[in-house]
Amino acid sequence: xxxxxxxxxxxxxxxxxxxxxxxxxxxxxxxxxxxxxxxxxxxxxxxxxxxxxxxxxxxxxxxxxxxxxxxxxxxxxxxxxxxxxxxxxxxxxxxxxxxxxxxxxxxxxxxxxxxxxxxxxxxxxxxxxxxxxxxxxxxxxxxxxxxxxxxxxxxxxxxxxxxxxxxxxxxxxxxxxxxxxxxxxxxxxxxxxxxxxxxxxxxxxxxxxxxxxxxxxxxxxxxxxxxxxxxxxxxxxxxxxxxxxxxxxxxxxxxxxxxxxxxxxxxxxxxxxxxxxxxxxxxxxxxxxxxxxxxxxxxxxxxxxxxxxxxxxxxxxxxxxxxxxxxxxxxxxxxxxxxxxxxxxxxxxxxxxxxx
Amino acid sequence: xxxxxxxxxxxxxxxxxxxxxxxxxxxxxxxxxxxxxxxxxxxxxxxxxxxxxxxxxxxxxxxxxxxxxxxxxxxxxxxxxxxxxxxxxxxxxxxxxxxxxxxxxxxxxxxxxxxxxxxxxxxxxxxxxxxxxxxxxxxxxxxxxxxxxxxxxxxxxxxxxxxxxxxxxxxxxxxxxxxxxxxxxxxxxxxxxxxxxxxxxxxxxxxxxxxxxxxxxxxxxxxxxxxxxxxxxxxxxxxxxxxxxxxxxxxxxxxxxxxxxxxxxxxxxxxxxxxxxxxxxxxxxxxxxxxxxxxxxxxxxxxxxxxxxxxxxxxxxxxxxxxxxxxxxxxxxxxxxxxxxxxxxxxxxxxxxxxx
DNA sequence: TTGCGTGCCGAAACCGGTTTCGGCTAACGT
DNA sequence: ACGTTAGCCGAAACCGGTTTCGGCACGCAA
Numbered sequence: 060x061x062x063x064x065x066x067x068x069x070x071x072x073x074x075x076x077x078x079x080x081x082x083x084x085x086x087x088x089x090x091x092x093x094x095x096x097x098x099x100x101x102x103x104x105x106x107x108x109x110x111x112x113x114x115x116x117x118x119x120x121x122x123x124x125x126x127x128x129x130x131x132x133x134x135x136x137x138x139x140x141x142x143x144x145x146x147x148x149x150x151x152x153x154x155x156x157x158x159x160x161x162x163x164x165x166x167x168x169x170x171x172x173x174x175x176x177x178x179x180x181x182x183x184x185x186x187x188x189x190x191x192x193x194x195x196x197x198x199x200x201x202x203x204x205x206x207x208x209x210x211x212x213x214x215x216x217x218x219x220x221x222x223x224x225x226x227x228x229x230x231x232x233x234x235x236x237x238x239x240x241x242x243x244x245x246x247x248x249x250x251x252x253x254x255x256x257x258x259x260x261x262x263x264x265x266x267x268x269x270x271x272x273x274x275x276x277x278x279x280x281x282x283x284x285x286x287x288x289x290x291x292x293x294x295x296x297x298x299x300x301x302x303x304x305x306x307x308x309x310x311x312x313x314x315x316x317x318x319x320x321x322x323x324x325x326x327x328x329x330x331x332x333x334x335x336x337x338x339x340x341x342x343x344x345x346x347x348x349x350x351x352x353x354x355x356x357x358x359x360x361x362x363x364x365x366x367x368x369x370x371x372x373x374x375x376x377x378x379x380x381x382x383x384x385x386x387x388x389x390x391x392x393x394x395x396x397x398x399x400x401x402x403x404x405x406x407x408x409x410x411x412x413x414x415x
Numbered sequence: 416x417x418x419x420x421x422x423x424x425x426x427x428x429x430x431x432x433x434x435x436x437x438x439x440x441x442x443x444x445x446x447x448x449x450x451x452x453x454x455x456x457x458x459x460x461x462x463x464x465x466x467x468x469x470x471x472x473x474x475x476x477x478x479x480x481x482x483x484x485x486x487x488x489x490x491x492x493x494x495x496x497x498x499x500x501x502x503x504x505x506x507x508x509x510x511x512x513x514x515x516x517x518x519x520x521x522x523x524x525x526x527x528x529x530x531x532x533x534x535x536x537x538x539x540x541x542x543x544x545x546x547x548x549x550x551x552x553x554x555x556x557x558x559x560x561x562x563x564x565x566x567x568x569x570x571x572x573x574x575x576x577x578x579x580x581x582x583x584x585x586x587x588x589x590x591x592x593x594x595x596x597x598x599x600x601x602x603x604x605x606x607x608x609x610x611x612x613x614x615x616x617x618x619x620x621x622x623x624x625x626x627x628x629x630x631x632x633x634x635x636x637x638x639x640x641x642x643x644x645x646x647x648x649x650x651x652x653x654x655x656x657x658x659x660x661x662x663x664x665x666x667x668x669x670x671x672x673x674x675x676x677x678x679x680x681x682x683x684x685x686x687x688x689x690x691x692x693x694x695x696x697x698x699x700x701x702x703x704x705x706x707x708x709x710x711x712x713x714x715x716x717x718x719x720x721x722x723x724x725x726x727x728x729x730x731x732x733x734x735x736x737x738x739x740x741x742x743x744x745x746x747x748x749x750x751x752x753x754x755x756x757x758x759x760x761x762x763x764x765x766x767x768x769x770x771x
Numbered sequence: 772t773t774g775c776g777t778g779c780c781g782a783a784a785c786c787g788g789t790t791t792c793g794g795c796t797a798a799c800g801t
Numbered sequence: 802a803c804g805t806t807a808g809c810c811g812a813a814a815c816c817g818g819t820t821t822c823g824g825c826a827c828g829c830a831a
Contacts, residue, residue, distance in 0.1 A: 064535045066787060077811050082789060092809060109535035113473040114787035117816050122469060129501065141498035145485065145517055153521045158538065161501055161517055165509045179420045179465035181817090182514065288703065317703040347644065347673040349705030422817060433781050438819060448779060470817035473786050537787090 065106045074102055085110075112158075125152065125185040125370055126160040126177060128197075139342065140359055144211070147363020148187065151371060157184075171200055178206040185370045187211060193256045207373040209366050209382070214256050221373055221382035223366050225357040227257050227339070228264035230388035231309060234337045234355055235268025237390055238307045242399035243335060244274055247298040247305035249315050251286040258283075261311050261339065280305055284315070291318025299326055299334070306334055306399045313338035313345050313354055320348060320395070336395040339388070351393035358386055421462045430458055441466075481508065481541040481726055482516040482533060484553075495698065496715055500567070503719020504543065507727060513540075527556055534562040541726045543567060549612045563729040565722050565738070570612050577729055577738035579722050581713040583613050583695070584620035586744035587665060590693045590711055591624025593746055594663045598755035599691060600630055603654040603661035605671050607642040614639075617667050617695065636661055640671070647674025655682055655690070662690055662755045669694035669701050669710055676704060676751070692751040695744070707749035714742055 071078045076099070084091045084099035091099075102108075116122050127148060130138060149159050160183060164170040174197060177183055185207040188197055193215045201208040202220065210222040238246055248265045251258035262281065269276050282297050284290035291310060298305055299322060310316035316338030323330050330336050331350055338345060341356025369382045427434045432455070440447045440455035447455075458464075472478050483504060486494060505515050516539060520526040530553060533539055541563040544553055549571045557564040558576065566578040594602055604621045607614035618637065625632050638653050640646030647666060654661055655678060666672035672694030679686050686692050687706055694701060697712025725738045 064537070068787075078788080079790080079812075080810055083810090086789080088790090090809060095809085107531075107535060109532055109537075111473070111537040111787050113469050113478060113537060114816090115789075117467070117469040117473055117818085118787080118789045120789095120816070129498070129505070138498045139495045141501070142485070142494045145497070146519055149485070149517065149519045153519075159517050161505065161515050163502055163505045163509075175463075176465055179463060181420070181465075181467040181469060288699075317700075320703065343644075344673075344700040344703075347676065347700075347705065348703050424817075434818080435782075435820080436780055439780090442819080444820090446779060451779085467817050470786090471819075473788085474817080474819045476786070476819095 065108050066111060067108075070099075070103060070106060070108050073106065074099060122182050122184050123156070124158040124160055124183050125187065125367075125374075126162050126183040127187045128174070128189060129161055129163040130189045131163065139344075140362075143359060144189075144363040144366075147361060147365070148367040149363075151364050151367025155371065157371075171196060174200060175204065178204050185209070185374050187366055187370060191256055192254050193259055195256075207370060207379070209370045209373065209379075211362060211366055212257055213260075215259075217383070219380055221369050221379040223362055223369065223382075223384045223386075225359070225386045225388050227260040227388070228267065230339060230355040230357075231261045231264025232268040232271065233388070233390060234309045234339075235265060235272065235274075237396065238309070238335060238337065239268070239272035239274065241307075241335065241397065243305075243307040244399075245277075245303065245305045245307075246274065246280065247295075247308045248281040249291055249294040249298070249308055249310040249319060250281060250283045251290075251311045251315070252283060258286075258311055265309060286312045286315055288314050288318030288321070291315030292322045293318075295319035295322035296325075299323065299328065304334075307396075308334065308336045310336065310338045313340040313342040313352060316352055316354065316395075317345070317348055320352070324349075331395040331397045333400060335397055335399075337390075338395075341388070341391060346393065348395075350395055353393045353396040354391055355388040356391045357388045421464050422467060423464075426455075426459060426462060426464050429462065430455060478538050478540050479512070480514040480516055480539050481543065481723075481730075482518050482539040483543045484530070484545060485517055485519040486545045487519065495700075496718075499715060500545075500719040500722075503717060503721070504723040505719075507720050507723025511727065513727075527552060530556060531560065534560050541565075541730050543722055543726060547612055548610050549615055551612075563726060563735070565726045565729065565735075567718060567722055568613055569616075571615075573739070575736055577725050577735040579718055579725065579738075579740045579742075581715070581742045581744050583616040583744070584623065586695060586711040586713075587617045587620025588624040588627065589744070589746060590665045590695075591621060591628065591630075593752065594665070594691060594693065595624070595628035595630065597663075597691065597753065599661075599663040600755075601633075601659065601661045602630065602636065602663045602665060603651075604637040605647055605650040605654070605664055605666040605675055606637060606639045607646075607667045607671070608639060614642075614667055621665060642668045642671055644670050644674030644677070647671030648678045649674075651675035651678035652681075655679065655684065660690075663752075664690065664692045666692065666694050669696040669698040669708060672708055672710065672751075673701070673704055676708070680705075687751040687753045689756060691753055691755075693746075694751075697744070697747060701749065704749075704751075706751055709749045709752040710747055711744040712747045713744045 067078045067081060071081045074081060081099050084096045085103060127145060152159050162177060164173040186201060187209055189211045191210055191212050191214045195214045198214055198220060210220060213222050213224045235246060250262050253259050266276060279301060282294035284294040295308060308319055310319055316336055319336055320330050323334055328334050338352050338354040341354050345352035345354050365384060373379050423434045423437060427437045430437060437455050440452045441459060483501060508515050518533065520529040542557060543565055545567045547566055547568050547570045551570050554570055554576060566576060569578050569580045591602060604618065606618050609615050622632060635657060638650035640650040651664060664675055666675055672692055675692055676686050679690055684690050694708050694710040697710050701708035701710050721740060729735050
């Protein structure tokens with residue numbers, strides 16, 4: 060209701076000019092006299108004229124929009140990082156007055172088909188993919204469609220597209236190193252399904268950390284579960300019920316680590332004292348866990364911003380293979396890590412009081 | 416690069432028909448013979464034709480897009496509910512193949528101006544506003560613009576627009592009732608800045624709960640701070656350092672409650688034993704707090720879906736004032752609530768052992 | 772045979788902008 | 802005084818669809 064917002068035609072009529080003149084005046088074409096340019100611009104923002112973006116973009120030939128593909132799994136333990144990522148993306152896009160679309164693949168259609176529709180319908184100039192699988196079909200699809208995209212995370216072979224990631228392998232080497240230095244020799248791994256590349260990477264890091272410290276790899280020490288707190292509880296339960304249980308646990312996410320803490324409490328085991336636990340993510344909430352969770356924190360404040368800038372560069376024509384940004388996670392020690400103690404029901408190792 | 420995706424003209428040429436015929440065939444106009452209709456549709460999805468949405472929407476006259484306005488404050492304690500809300504909104508929109516835009520007001524432009532640009536540029540058919548202020552100028556702006564919108568939350572007077580909210584006042588009455596039943600007579604309130612309507616509502620509920628239980632209102636018992644964990648810690652600190660400190664705290668968000676727990680621990684006070692704490696939100700993380708946080712949980716799983724459906728109805732012409740959906744929060748008891756104990760450094764009340 | 776619907780498709784206007792091109796006017800040099 | 806050249810603006814095509822309208826060809830009844 061009310062009149063439709065003023066369009067170019069109305070503005071032109073109001074000024075006694077043609078639409079083409081007005082358009083060029085507003086877009087700073089050199090063939091418009093300074094006088095009329097000024098007159099046009101004044102009238103424009105006096106009447107509150109805003110160019111219709113659909114029309115403009117149709118004409119321009121670019122949708123001036125990028126899309127963020129939301130990771131599926133939501134539910135009660137929602138993804139806390141989504142908001143931050145969107146904020147960063149939005150910041151990058153705002154500088155150009157581009158729009159940010161979010162899309163979760165329509166369940167009835169399927170991921171791939173839904174992506175294909177999105178790009179073929181000309182709605183988006185680029186796409187952000189989150190948390191890729193080890194061999195993610197979406198990557199190949201986007202490449203075959205010739206549509207610019209960036210990945211938050213990596214796939215198994217990740218040399219021919221742009222990505223931003225935190226080095227999960229390095230992080231888990233660091234975590235294992237830290238635990239080994241505290242005297243732990245039997246370290247359990249709580250992981251996520253290996254179809255996710257991040258899960259594989261972190262497992263690799265765990266393995267490398269083990270051998271780097273001369274520790275044996277025992278298959279029973281790695282437990283895979285869904286990356287929820289319940290998953291962590293279940294996995295930790297299995298590990299602690301082993302004949303000789305580990306004296307430390309590294310967990311693929313903070314959420315799983317929090318779940319692991321529950322399993323320890325349920326068995327009367329004191330995290331950080333009897334058994335060490337290290338998570339991954341650096342979630343703010345970990346500070347309030349019982350006890351406060353030691354974790355490998357990733358610097359994800361800027362992930363969205365970086366991804367946005369990368370994507371825009373690629374849309375501008377830059378070579379996607381040039382953008383590989385690998386950040387490092389760092390250990391934030393809270394209270395769930397500590398030296399190994401003798402009363403752990405397992406091989407007795409010499410107690411040592413490491414300094415913290 | 417590559418050929419531009421097939422457009423209507425190409426498809427028509429391929430078929431030896433005109434664009435208008437093909438368009439009408441695809442849109443099931445009755446004046447197209449079943450034979451050619453079928454032929455057209457087959458060719459269309461064989462060539463992978465997808466109508467250009469910018470062009471289509473320009474022609475149709477509606478952007479088929481709604482926008483979610485992200486709440487500003489992000490930072491480390493990101494909004495966990497944003498992802499859930501977006502998922503719900505997306506679900507509702509997907510059924511019509513509408514798009515979901517997210518926008519955080521450009522800091523350099525300002526909320527209002529940025530909203531006005533958004534709707535005047537014809538990009539969106541509706542807007543979702545989150546966490547409104549007591550007297551939120553965005554609501555009036557949208558009304559004066561004549562653009563459909565829904566609000567997640569309410570403002571002070573909320574009868575002339577559509578909203579979905581959880582009854583914070585009722586929730587805090589419930590919380591205070593619960594505490595009073597446990598014997599608490601000196602209950603502190605940890606609140607957020609009262610410019611936010613939700614903060615005011617919950618304070619109102621607290622007050623009503625007090626008088627409903629015949630408890631005195633003491634100004635020093637209500638502390639306002641930023642709604643972060645640090646804010647909660649600070650506010651709780653002030654309250655616990657009072658000459659006669661409260662035996663229970665109700666907090667306006669779970670995040671603040673977690674912060675409050677820190678303040679208690681720092682003073683050697685055992686939450687749930689010496690002093691009760693009740694949060695609000697029902698955050699999943701509260702389960703892993705120390706001790707697990709009792710909270711008023713809001714059923715926000717469906718908020719996004721409901722808001723989306725409401726907004727679409729309004730866009731379809733329904734009366735916005737018809738949509739007022741008020742949900743109730745419910746107490747989820749974990750471990751930070753308990754009967755008042757005598758050793759609390761304050762007026763001795765008769766101990767009573769309430770049943771749990 | 773003529774006339775008249777009816778079924779089916781093409782022509783063209785339109786959505787609201789952008790951009791190329793051409794022409795008019797005034798100032799300029801010679 | 803006259804041709805040239807900027808400077809400035811209008812005309813028109815275009816982006817890729819949708820939708821109204823008109824007309825051709827056919828079948829049917831008179």
